[in-house]
Amino acid sequence: MKELKVQPIKDGTVIDHITAGNALKVLNILGISKNPTAMVSILMNVRSEKERKKDIVKIENRELKPKEVDKVALIAPDATINIIRNYNVEQKHKLSLPDTIKGIVRCANPNCISNLKEPVEPVEPVFRVVSKNPIKLRCYYCEREMEDVAGNII
Amino acid sequence: MDYSWDNPVFHSTDVREDLKYVKTISEKGIWMKQVFEGRDIISIRDLSKADVEYIINVSRDMLPVARGEKKSSLLNGKILATLFFEPSTRTRLSFESAMNRLGGNVVGFATSKATSAAKGETLADTIKMADAYSDVIVLRHPNEGAARLASGFSSKPVINAGDGAGQHPTQTLLDLFTVKTEKKRIKGNNIVLVGDLKYGRTVHSLTYALAMFNATLTFVAPKTLQMPDEILSHLKENGIEFGQSDSLENVIRDADVLYVTRIQKERFPDPEEYAKVAGIYRIDLEMLSNAKKDMIIMHPLPRVDEIAPEVDSTKHALYFKQAFNGVPVRMALLALVLGARK
Numbered sequence: 001m002k003e004l005k006v007q008p009i010k011d012g013t014v015i016d017h018i019t020a021g022n023a024l025k026v027l028n029i030l031g032i033s034k035n036p037t038a039m040v041s042i043l044m045n046v047r048s049e050k051e052r053k054k055d056i057v058k059i060e061n062r063e064l065k066p067k068e069v070d071k072v073a074l075i076a077p078d079a080t081i082n083i084i085r086n087y088n089v090e091q092k093h094k095l096s097l098p099d100t101i102k103g104i105v106r107c108a109n110p111n112c113i114s115n116l117k118e119p120v121e122p123v124e125p126v127f128r129v130v131s132k133n134p135i136k137l138r139c140y141y142c143e144r145e146m147e148d149v150a151g152n153i154i
Numbered sequence: 155m156d157y158s159w160d161n162p163v164f165h166s167t168d169v170r171e172d173l174k175y176v177k178t179i180s181e182k183g184i185w186m187k188q189v190f191e192g193r194d195i196i197s198i199r200d201l202s203k204a205d206v207e208y209i210i211n212v213s214r215d216m217l218p219v220a221r222g223e224k225k226s227s228l229l230n231g232k233i234l235a236t237l238f239f240e241p242s243t244r245t246r247l248s249f250e251s252a253m254n255r256l257g258g259n260v261v262g263f264a265t266s267k268a269t270s271a272a273k274g275e276t277l278a279d280t281i282k283m284a285d286a287y288s289d290v291i292v293l294r295h296p297n298e299g300a301a302r303l304a305s306g307f308s309s310k311p312v313i314n315a316g317d318g319a320g321q322h323p324t325q326t327l328l329d330l331f332t333v334k335t336e337k338k339r340i341k342g343n344n345i346v347l348v349g350d351l352k353y354g355r356t357v358h359s360l361t362y363a364l365a366m367f368n369a370t371l372t373f374v375a376p377k378t379l380q381m382p383d384e385i386l387s388h389l390k391e392n393g394i395e396f397g398q399s400d401s402l403e404n405v406i407r408d409a410d411v412l413y414v415t416r417i418q419k420e421r422f423p424d425p426e427e428y429a430k431v432a433g434i435y436r437i438d439l440e441m442l443s444n445a446k447k448d449m450i451i452m453h454p455l456p457r458v459d460e461i462a463p464e465v466d467s468t469k470h471a472l473y474f475k476q477a478f479n480g481v482p483v484r485m486a487l488l489a490l491v492l493g494a495r496k
């Protein structure tokens with residue numbers, strides 16, 4: 001049996017099959033980097049069975065709800081969430097992108113009202129998901145379509 | 155106003171969805187009741203084909219009042235706030251004229267320099283004030299999406315009068331009204347759009363709208379300024395017939411409507427590149443010698459040199475009448491969103 005580089009977790013959530021290099025962005029999207037109470041392990045550029053590189057994030061003692069994690073599909077469409085209880089995978093979900101994205105991505109149009117700096121308008125960026133594969137978002141405010149989502153994560 | 159993506163009566167994210175929706179209802183024999191009272195007019199995409207037809211019909215009724223032949227007190231006691239953060243001649247004057255013709259009053263500003271925006275006030279706060287002082291708000295702003303934002307902070311209807319390079323739905327509506335009045339119908343006409351098709355906001359919204367009405371479209375522009383792929387694929391998906399050319403001479407013979415736009419100098423990083431395309435589509439009497447007798451020329455104005463002044467006195471020249479049509483169309487919109495006209 002292959003030796004595991006990181007120990008399995010007893011209870012918590014494992015986000016697997018994250019597009020290689022995006023693990024830190026995933027933590028940002030989930031707001032976990034702002035919450036230092038959870039013990040988090042990150043594996044980057046792991047060789048998967050299909051010989052493609054991937055990232056893995058393990059969060060101990062916290063069960064993420066599928067809805068909470070669905071927005072991760074923005075940058076890691078193939079990711080799965082595994083809920084671990086007592087070293088066993090209790091539930092497994094494939095992510096599915098919600099229809100509306102709020103507050104995670106900024107509009108790529110610098111002249112969009114949601115990007116105004118002086119003064120800052122009291123609104124969050126909002127997008128409608130117009131296509132899930134490839135991911136295409138349309139800004140609620142300026143109606144521009146955007147394909148480079150990963151580059152515009154807040 | 156409250157806005158929902160899930161409510162097809164008030165919004166559709168896609169003209170194609172609109173078409174489906176209208177079709178479904180008409181197949182059942184029940185036409186959607188037009189609900190305009192309290193509604194925002196932000197983007198042409200918010201309007202269904204039935205909505206547009208309804209607005210065109212009401213605009214036609216407004217013509218005698220718009221010309222000053224008849225008096226109206228339809229909007230007596232109502233106040234329009236015109237918030238123009240960017241310069242405008244036709245849009246602001248025609249909105250103010252429309253409100254005055256219907257017996258209403260206008261408050262507002264034509265430059266943001268004399269307002270609290272110059273002190274750093276947010277648009278959201280300015281809108282809350284306008285909401286308190288008026289019954290309907292017309293907004294022009296240099297940032298895309300400003301009108302959509304405004305609609306979220308106002309309990310009164312908001313009409314978009316141009317947001318940066320974004321939407322300008324009342325221009326599109328008056329363009330459609332002009333084609334419909336002059337040509338009796340929109341469907342079946344060959345409409346040639348010429349000029350800057352890549353950056354021009356007017357031609358993008360107009361193309362979406364003309365697609366709803368099954369017009370035949372021809373796009374004339376140098377390769378660097380052709381219609382964006384996103385819009386062309388929308389036309390293909392909806393089975394709309396269109397052609398592309400870089401020569402106006404080749405297509406003018408078959409045109410029923412020639413829609414001319416200005417090639418905007420400010421879009422070109424290199425002045426030499428601009429010089430290459432600047433004068434290439436000049437419409438003069440010689441160019442018109444091949445055109446159909448009843449072909450009409452439209453232009454959202456201002457023009458620079460793309461239409462020679464000698465064309466103004468021909469039967470083809472419709473652009474000044476088109477600019478006048480802004481009054482009846484804006485009267486119709488004001489009356490509808492204020493619920494004075496059902």
